[in-house]
Amino acid sequence: MSARERILAAVKNSQPEHTPLPDIAFLKEPVLASKEQFATIVQAIGATIFFVKDITEVKEILQEKFQQLPRKITSIAALAGIADVNWIAADPHSLENVDLAILDARLGVCENGAVWLTENEMVQRVTPFIADSLAIVLTADKLVATMHAAYEVIGDSQYGFASFIAGPSKTADIEQSLVLGAHGPRNMFIFLIH
Amino acid sequence: MHSDKTHSELAEKFNIDEPRVNWHDETLWWIRQKRDKAVWQLPEWESLREAASQIKHNVLAHLSEYLEAFERNAIANGITVHWAADAKEHNEIVYSLLQKHGITQMVKSKSMLTEECHLNDYLAEHGVEVIDTDLGERIVQLAKEPPSHIVLPCIHWKKEEIGELFHKYLGTPEGNADPQFLTHAARLHLREKFLTRKLALTGVNFAIAETGEFVVCTNEGNADMGAHLADVHIASMGIEKLIPKREHLGIFLRLLTRSATGQPITTYSSHFKQPRKGQEMHIVLVDNGRSVQLGREAFRNSLKCIRCGACMNTCPVYRRSGGHSYHTAVAGPIGSILAPNLDMKQYADLPFASTLCGSCSNVCPVKIDIHDQLYKWRQVLVQDGYTPKAKTLAMKAMATTLSKPGMYKSAGKVGRWMIRKVPGLVNNKLNPWYKQREMPEAPKQSFREWYAQNKKK
Numbered sequence: 327m328s329a330r331e332r333i334l335a336a337v338k339n340s341q342p343e344h345t346p347l348p349d350i351a352f353l354k355e356p357v358l359a360s361k362e363q364f365a366t367i368v369q370a371i372g373a374t375i376f377f378v379k380d381i382t383e384v385k386e387i388l389q390e391k392f393q394q395l396p397r398k399i400t401s402i403a404a405l406a407g408i409a410d411v412n413w414i415a416a417d418p419h420s421l422e423n424v425d426l427a428i429l430d431a432r433l434g435v436c437e438n439g440a441v442w443l444t445e446n447e448m449v450q451r452v453t454p455f456i457a458d459s460l461a462i463v464l465t466a467d468k469l470v471a472t473m474h475a476a477y478e479v480i481g482d483s484q485y486g487f488a489s490f491i492a493g494p495s496k497t498a499d500i501e502q503s504l505v506l507g508a509h510g511p512r513n514m515f516i517f518l519i520h
Numbered sequence: 521m522h523s524d525k526t527h528s529e530l531a532e533k534f535n536i537d538e539p540r541v542n543w544h545d546e547t548l549w550w551i552r553q554k555r556d557k558a559v560w561q562l563p564e565w566e567s568l569r570e571a572a573s574q575i576k577h578n579v580l581a582h583l584s585e586y587l588e589a590f591e592r593n594a595i596a597n598g599i600t601v602h603w604a605a606d607a608k609e610h611n612e613i614v615y616s617l618l619q620k621h622g623i624t625q626m627v628k629s630k631s632m633l634t635e636e637c638h639l640n641d642y643l644a645e646h647g648v649e650v651i652d653t654d655l656g657e658r659i660v661q662l663a664k665e666p667p668s669h670i671v672l673p674c675i676h677w678k679k680e681e682i683g684e685l686f687h688k689y690l691g692t693p694e695g696n697a698d699p700q701f702l703t704h705a706a707r708l709h710l711r712e713k714f715l716t717r718k719l720a721l722t723g724v725n726f727a728i729a730e731t732g733e734f735v736v737c738t739n740e741g742n743a744d745m746g747a748h749l750a751d752v753h754i755a756s757m758g759i760e761k762l763i764p765k766r767e768h769l770g771i772f773l774r775l776l777t778r779s780a781t782g783q784p785i786t787t788y789s790s791h792f793k794q795p796r797k798g799q800e801m802h803i804v805l806v807d808n809g810r811s812v813q814l815g816r817e818a819f820r821n822s823l824k825c826i827r828c829g830a831c832m833n834t835c836p837v838y839r840r841s842g843g844h845s846y847h848t849a850v851a852g853p854i855g856s857i858l859a860p861n862l863d864m865k866q867y868a869d870l871p872f873a874s875t876l877c878g879s880c881s882n883v884c885p886v887k888i889d890i891h892d893q894l895y896k897w898r899q900v901l902v903q904d905g906y907t908p909k910a911k912t913l914a915m916k917a918m919a920t921t922l923s924k925p926g927m928y929k930s931a932g933k934v935g936r937w938m939i940r941k942v943p944g945l946v947n948n949k950l951n952p953w954y955k956q957r958e959m960p961e962a963p964k965q966s967f968r969e970w971y972a973q974n975k976k977k
Contacts, residue, residue, distance in 0.1 A: 367784060
């Protein structure tokens with residue numbers, strides 16, 4: 327017998343009586359998404375938030391604050407003037423020296439400050455992890471209150487890879503001292519269009 | 521992490537340095553307090569725990585079906601699925617994939633399963649270099665130690681010691697113990713590994729039967745850096761990591777980090793569904809005793825564990841004895857239930873490394889009856905003859921004394937007289953109760969004698 331058959335037979339032989347899945351409808355009751363809560367938590371987890379009215383304002387802030395950064399990349403067509411858009415077919419290793427990656431997010435979660443990106447927004451899966459700083463553009467109508475609401479929106483959508491990203495990369499492995507920028511971005515900026 | 525010494529012997533070693541024990545204790549308690557603060561912000565916390573526990577129960581009851589569904593869906597997504605009955609098979613599968621691609625150097629993000637399987641040792645014997653990329657795991661790897669905590673692998677290390685370790689291995693300036701500086705040094709050291717290694721192994725936090733995807737949670741981003749830059753991604757998972765539906769992640773991701781560190785969510789909760797273009801993705805489904813534990817009615821709930829570490833952070837014994845005293849990959853209360861399932865003889869001491877205070881069960885996000893199970897293991901281990909004979913004899917003598925009022929009365933008298941008149945007979949190294957504590961002062965009379973004297977008044 328193969329390992330597969332042995333394991334499945336052993337599991338089948340050991341598993342207890344049927345119990346049903348619980349009803350989790352109560353967790354899906356709509357709760358109002360609060361951009362103030364989102365902003366508070368985003369800052370508590372080490373990111374910076376900018377409230378902006380449109381993509382033009384995003385552009386202005388990026389130009390003002392990050393003009394000096396040598397390598398900026400984006401997948402947002404409207405930002406083509408201020409960041410490189412011709413990196414789509416690149417070998418992921420070549421993104422090693424990216425100073426700032428500017429990407430769209432599909433969702434923002436108010437209870438934990440996480441944003442949801444699929445590989446469509448990342449273009450290369452490694453982009454939001456390898457860049458020195460990550461900037462996310464999100465419209466306020468994409469905010470949801472809880473993780474349950476987030477998965478309601480995600481539903482059974484198709485993606486090869488997707489991730490909830492909550493703040494810059496961090497570690498507290500050395501005596502519980504929080505350090506931003508363990509392996510991934512040292513800074514995370516969120517532009518909330520509202 | 522085989523040891524001939526018992527938990528109490530290893531704990532005694534850890535306890536030689538009292539200020540260090542206090543520091544360890546306070547650090548973990550601080551994390552427990554952060555957990556409390558995060559939990560109190562959610563009025564629905566108890567409902568979440570209950571729902572998670574019930575979902576996991578349903579998983580255990582239908583594990584074979586969920587495994588088959590997961591396999592089917594993962595294969596449809598383009599992932600290769602392997603099955604390993606034990607640690608040896610798991611390690612051989614990983615090695616065969618390395619051989620197939622002619623790879624001798626790899627990166628690995630945190631996976632307690634590979635610790636359980638002793639993968640690093642096995643691969644080292646076969647000439648493969650494994651770099652652990654979680655900062656805490658890299659620190660203990662450089663120090664040639666196993667992790668002492670499943671979430672905080674080097675919680676027992678002081679920054680000055682890490683500074684020395686990095687000076688020796690990474691060439692940082694001597695005497696620099698600044699966490700920011702040391703983390704940056706590790707970042708540079710490990711980034712080179714991410715960029716050059718062709719194979720990355722990660723653990724799995726949750727695998728979804730319905731979609732064939734799996735979720736890996738890290739704060740550092742090391743799992744993603746490894747997986748997205750490598751040609752081959754292997755994800756190793758215990759068969760109990762399954763959950764039925766994607767929407768159930770909403771519950772488990774809310775529970776996991778609030779319980780672990782008090783964060784509302786990990787920095788990265790990455791959902792891997794298909795290999796990236798040109799990449800190979802493999803999943804190794806590992807049993808290694810889990811199907812046996814599933815058949816033990818009293819202990820099967822331990823398979824609900826999501827490895828948050830809350831039971832360790834709160835445990836008065838873990839906090840004061842250190843993770844290494846448990847001489848098993850998963851330390852603390854939950855580890856003490858899982859380990860005897862693998863080897864009753866080797867781990868017979870662990871269910872006794874508890875005060876049975878119940879704090880572990882109170883904080884467990886999936887409501888495992890941890891302290892009850894520890895108590896039940898004690899009974900199984902004594903009945904099957906795995907505990908020391910002296911302890912059994914002492915317990916029998918105690919039972920006889922307690923069941924015979926006359927004998928109890930005179931034994932009490934003798935005991936009180938001895939402590940008062942010849943304290944050296946009890947306050948000595950031969951008496952294990954005297955270790956790390958003073959014996960109490962004995963009263964002149966027992967309650968029984970006092971009552972007989974006073975009841976007429």
